[in-house]
Amino acid sequence: MPRIEPIPADPDGNAVTNSVLARVLGRRPEILAAYARLDNAVRFKGTLPLELKEAIRRATAQQVGCEYCQSLGAPRTDLDQAQSLAVAFAQAVAQDPSAITDAQFDVLREEFSEDEIVELVAFICFVSVSGQMFGAVMGLEATDADEAAEYQAVLSGRS
Numbered sequence: 261m262p263r264i265e266p267i268p269a270d271p272d273g274n275a276v277t278n279s280v281l282a283r284v285l286g287r288r289p290e291i292l293a294a295y296a297r298l299d300n301a302v303r304f305k306g307t308l309p310l311e312l313k314e315a316i317r318r319a320t321a322q323q324v325g326c327e328y329c330q331s332l333g334a335p336r337t338d339l340d341q342a343q344s345l346a347v348a349f350a351q352a353v354a355q356d357p358s359a360i361t362d363a364q365f366d367v368l369r370e371e372f373s374e375d376e377i378v379e380l381v382a383f384i385c386f387v388s389v390s391g392q393m394f395g396a397v398m399g400l401e402a403t404d405a406d407e408a409a410e411y412q413a414v415l416s417g418r419s
Contacts, residue, residue: 263399275410280328280400281391302386306379308346313383314415315343316350320388323354326395331402332411342371350384357389 266283276282277296285292303313315336321329339347349368353360368377403411 261399262401263397275407275414279407279411280403281395281398284398284400285394298386299391302379302383306383307373307376308379308383310415312343312346313387315339315347316384316388317392319347320350320354320384321392323351324389324392324396326392326400327402328395328400329392332408345371346380349380350388353381353384354389357385 262280262284264284264287266280267286269278269283282292282296285295304310314333317329318333318335321332322335336343345368349364352364365377368380372380
């Protein structure tokens with residue numbers, strides 16, 4: 261059970277809006293609304309592919325320690341070069357953001373534009389560190405297979 265009781269699920273919602281993370285944040289509707297807008301902007305908008313962002317989310321969930329986030333999909337092993345680079349960078353950020361070097365940014369520039377790097381770092385900081393850290397601190401438990409499948413379906417519908 262999470263450390264804070266979630267609000268009830270919305271019967272008209274989906275796996276994202278009814279996630280335990282959203283329902284705990286829903287105790288503060290103004291925070292949830294702002295969080296949802298930013299989540300939509302960094303996850304579903306921009307120039308980076310959703311598949312790359314989801315690979316990052318999956319790879320860092322275990323490292324950050326959010327059981328809920330981990331249950332939404334295991335880390336992928338079939339990554340392309342850009343995804344591998346982004347995942348490795350995200351894992352470095354999650355491990356120690358103050359240890360990131362200019363040399364790491366030079367490597368990112370070999371694969372990504374400056375605008376894409378800004379989007380990449382914003383995504384990592386918001387979703388992989390902030391959202392997953394919230395889940396770890398709040399003790400969000402793993403979801404069931406049905407909700408995890410619905411989450412993947414929501415992602416597929418937006419890609």
